[in-house]
Amino acid sequence: MILNITTTHKPATDLGYLLHKHPDKFQTLELSVGKAHVFYPEKSEEKTTISILLDIDPIDMVRGARNLGGDGFALGHYVNDRPYVASSFMSVALSKAFSSAMNGKCKDKPELVDVKLPFEVTIAVIPAPKGGEILIRKFFEPLGYKVELIRHQLDSKFPEWGDSKYFTLKLNHTITTKELLSHLYVLIPTLDNDKHYFVSENEIEKLLQKGEGWLKEHPEKEQIIRRYLINLNSLSRQALERLSEGEEIGDLSDELIEKTEKQKRKETLHDKRIKLVAEKITESGAERVLDLGCGEGKLIRQLIKQKQFSEIVGMDISYNELIKAKERLHFDEMSPKQKERINLFQGSLTYKDQRLEGFDAAAVVEVIEHLDLNRLKAFERVLFEFAKPKTVVLTTPNQEFNVMWDKLDAEEMRHDDHRFEWTRKEFLEWSNKIGKTYNYKVELFTIGDEVENIGAPSQMAIFTYGN
Template structure:
């Protein structure tokens, strides 16, 4: 399999500086399944081309590959296209041979890293399973590439057999080299829809790192994430959640100023968290558990309040808890601060003794991620068994969705939401829960209210024994 990257940037020999590869040297890199070779078929001031050629060892491939052509084909490890097509093998080779460029580093000419260059890519042969030419265009087109796609016949001697799933792809774009390599690193295995190694949570980190700055806005974001993670639903859902959380964190750091009024406006997520902290503060609680804490955004705010002496976060995702620790600065946290906070993994639908003995509990945009038929389990775990004095619960207001231009009629705000309630539906549910478990409940809007639609988010404040 062969990848060519060319430029007509003047001087075109700058390509060698960016890729940290001298045009006069032929270089080879050891891979787990063979070798990658790097060389320049042309190098001049006007045009330079660098080639990445993979030489796959079929014996190593059989010994070390995760699977080949699926379990349904018993001879798959011996009869397959892996040595000849661009696949996850090519992504690994790009990361190894061009690691400096992929990470945006250039020792001798650092100014080139941020410069958009006229770049051309030739990739042969590329498999595009379950989508073909249309899929290729849908992945590279939105990123601004001009595409030339050649579909190869299944067998040139038997035209009646039709076209194969194999393509030669040529791309053109004026783009940073780092971005080009990131696009290829992610999208080549997405098109192939397979990987030669086991896929685990570490692949989420790789995907989000290489997809930073473009994946979150790509119209085929969900498809890219699913196929990159080998269509594993649990990993796909986690990656999408983390991508949405990253966008939310970015928006949290951006304050919108009105120059005329000199007013700084908070986004909805900031308003929601501030409202929850205010209610927890007013409740007099000294111990608080954040149920479904995610990456710890509420926990960080609670740590700033001296009133809260015991702060706990629980989440079903171990990965989210790891990120929460990172965001909290766990390793550098002062001993006095660390003594106030605890994190643990758990599920809201199973009784857990660790949930007891808290003054207050917060469930911020959590219930809508559960199937409605599982809410009874949550009610029992939180309100009947754990029974904190105060429960602060927020959830989207479905009536407000019509205000979002990006939402189609009847759709929900997040891919993982199982339901979204109107104000009346939420109040009916909350009042039944309160009555059954000896709580009283009051309701508050979060965000700017619109006549007849209410606010974008809604809050229920449950108080035990009133």
């Protein structure tokens, strides 16, 4: 992963003074999980380029990985894009390599600090998983950058697979060096929407320091703050309040208000779903419960209210979701006895895992539709053959109900990340096949208000082991 910064300022070699890096030296900086190499691929008075090349060690990354589940295996630690994309690792490298320039200091030519230089920045690969080109432009263009993007295919040998979330990004702007570096420091990990380290209140200080002079007036400041703080609501609100100097946070745009209202409507159905799943698990008499694909922990928050559950375990493939779950459960504020009841860990639904065995009940709430169909068989075996809980409560969308949603055609799926959505007949056939194959009795239920000939928004199957 390489980032190039080029200037045609006269003389262009002033860049070396500004960044405190001699053009004739190749320098290497130690990172927590690898190295950053700093060098000049071209240097002249007409044009000078400085490069940062990240050399991330995937083994060190796994050794130092955050893990809420102790010594369990997590596929995401081993198969990921971290060594190949611009992410929070790049922000750390920029801060280490150019700390003086980022703080507005230039020892030998201090007069250059406030000089606006013509810059061209090229980032070989940057991910934008939620927002893509539109998001990149919304973040950089209000700051005055000319943005050029090349989106990469998932695999050039299989063009039918479509485009990936990865882009080559070129930025052009006439701006001070300090401003350029602060923009890159904040926006690179914000586009990626991930962090390789634990996010705490200290990140608010870094964000406000690097965002001084530009973040407050940025039209996308709410989104930048939330994504920089990996959508942790309490931290995001603190940052917004401090940025607004105590002003009440309520001046959201019409677009954001409409988005929030839509989310509330979706949550109403989701709340019904969570409530019904919790009721069915409680009725099963289970004491040890597993929530597969637990997300932000909404079901866990319902189950923990019931004293009958001695152990509640949440598993999710996304570490960020587990962090949110821990925050929203107020885990750090719980009593030691309450903490003993909860365990959160990272894992995959399609790989055999001994940690999933021995539970009285398992919940799989709106999860299977996110799996590729060719991986569904692996999920079936992991859950029903190997883990084999006494009761499984599983929900998934009813594809036939999609015609009832505004701006959603019958053939469209509800979310971009859904790999399939089943009709009621398809879900019934799959559920019965599971029951016969793995010796489970099956009951089907609806979730939400039913419509004649269409059914309800979601459908539920309860599998009980043994006939």
